[in-house]
Amino acid sequence: MFKCRFYRFLIRLIPLKIVQSFVIQHHFERCPRCQLLLAQPEEVKSLLLQPEAFVLSEEWLEKVVARARIEDKSQYRSRVFLGRSLGWKTMVVASIFLLLLIGYFVFQRLSLSPGNTEKAGEVVFGLEHLRVRGKPADPVIYRPFGSKLIFIWGQSHNLQENK
Amino acid sequence: MMVEMLGAQAMSLAVNILRNHEDAEDACQEAFLQAFQNLSQFDQRQSLKRWFLTILYRRCVDQLRRRKRFYRFFAKLKKEGGLSHAEKNTEFSQAERKILTRATLDSLPPKERAAITLWALEGYTAEEIAEILGCRASTARVYLFKARQKIKALLEKQHV
Numbered sequence: 001m002f003k004c005r006f007y008r009f010l011i012r013l014i015p016l017k018i019v020q021s022f023v024i025q026h027h028f029e030r031c032p033r034c035q036l037l038l039a040q041p042e043e044v045k046s047l048l049l050q051p052e053a054f055v056l057s058e059e060w061l062e063k064v065v066a067r068a069r070i071e072d073k074s075q076y077r078s079r080v081f082l083g084r085s086l087g088w089k090t091m092v093v094a095s096i097f098l099l100l101l102i103g104y105f106v107f108q109r110l111s112l113s114p115g116n117t118e119k120a121g122e123v124v125f126g127l128e129h130l131r132v133r134g135k136p137a138d139p140v141i142y143r144p145f146g147s148k149l150i151f152i153w154g155q156s157h158n159l160q161e162n163k
Numbered sequence: 164m165m166v167e168m169l170g171a172q173a174m175s176l177a178v179n180i181l182r183n184h185e186d187a188e189d190a191c192q193e194a195f196l197q198a199f200q201n202l203s204q205f206d207q208r209q210s211l212k213r214w215f216l217t218i219l220y221r222r223c224v225d226q227l228r229r230r231k232r233f234y235r236f237f238a239k240l241k242k243e244g245g246l247s248h249a250e251k252n253t254e255f256s257q258a259e260r261k262i263l264t265r266a267t268l269d270s271l272p273p274k275e276r277a278a279i280t281l282w283a284l285e286g287y288t289a290e291e292i293a294e295i296l297g298c299r300a301s302t303a304r305v306y307l308f309k310a311r312q313k314i315k316a317l318l319e320k321q322h323v
Contacts, residue, residue, distance in 0.1 A: 021301030024308045039314040044283035047267050047314070049178050051171040051284070060188070061166055064195050 003027075004034055125150075132156035166195055169212060172285075173219050179280040180223045180273055181230075190226045194219035216285075217295045220277055227273055267317050274298075275310035282307055 007027045011020050028034045130139040132154045140153035173194065177187035197218050205214055268276055277296060281287045287295070293303035 017302050017305045021304045024304050028308060037315060038308070038311040039318065041283045043318060044279055044314060048280055048283060049175055051175040054171040054174040056167070056170040064166055064192050067192055068196050068199055
């Protein structure tokens with residue numbers, strides 16, 4: 001009795017179908033006490049419409065045959081899937097896949113943008129020394145963001161002193 | 164002929180799942196057509212009846228989906244006031260009456276209804292039911308158990 005209660009509690013507690021199936025197989029299908037809590041085939045049969053209740057008329061049979069003749073195989077295939085039609089789960093998985101794909105392409109594009117190629121491509125040039133009118137000068141290098149132009153400004157020490 | 168051989172069983176299963184005669188007829192017709200057109204794909208080692216019932220179950224699921232859309236459409240019309248008062252009383256109540264034929268089995272989800280119908284009428288095991296429903300045997304066993312439990316509880320309630 002305690003065992004039965006325990007299994008009934010367990011099946012409610014754990015909603016995993018594998019666990020529930022195991023409990024059903026190993027207890028409920030064998031326990032005569034628990035079987036009393038389940039509907040028997042005769043009880044269920046009395047609620048169901050049985051095949052004997054259906055007498056298929058000639059008209060119904062003709063309808064099926066006529067439909068089979070009318071509907072072209074290719075047309076029919078496009079309308080009805082052989083397997084199950086696409087469910088919401090498939091749609092969700094497909095959407096996630098699509099988003100990942102878009103994300104991947106966007107990421108790739110961003111990584112190829114000019115700012116990033118510069119980072120990847122190390123230093124483009126080097127300036128060893130700068131002279132203005134034959135005399136050493138201080139360089140100021142400026143490159144506007146997103147542009148390929150580089151401005152080099154040379155400032156002579158002598159000119160500064162003259163000022 | 165396949166229709167004569169399996170027709171009554173097919174209708175019985177479809178009506179018990181869909182709880183509606185017209186929808187069941189449509190599902191059966193579609194299932195027979197599909198079976199004829201894909202007969203070449205049938206594996207002779209398999210049971211023809213089970214193969215056909217698998218197709219029929221899928222068509223029943225399609226019918227249930229269509230019905231859901233129909234429900235939503237009518238619910239929307241009702242909400243937006245798209246139906247006149249007279250129409251509401253005639254068409255909507257007819258549609259409702261047709262679909263909402265309440266019985267003990269109606270309270271079960273379609274998968275449980277299908278499982279219990281196959282078990283009680285065809286005497287199929289959980290493994291065979293799983294093949295038709297397209298799920299694992301463990302899942303079919305749980306559907307069957309829950310359906311039997313609910314029916315028993317409802318029957319006892321009715322007797323009390």
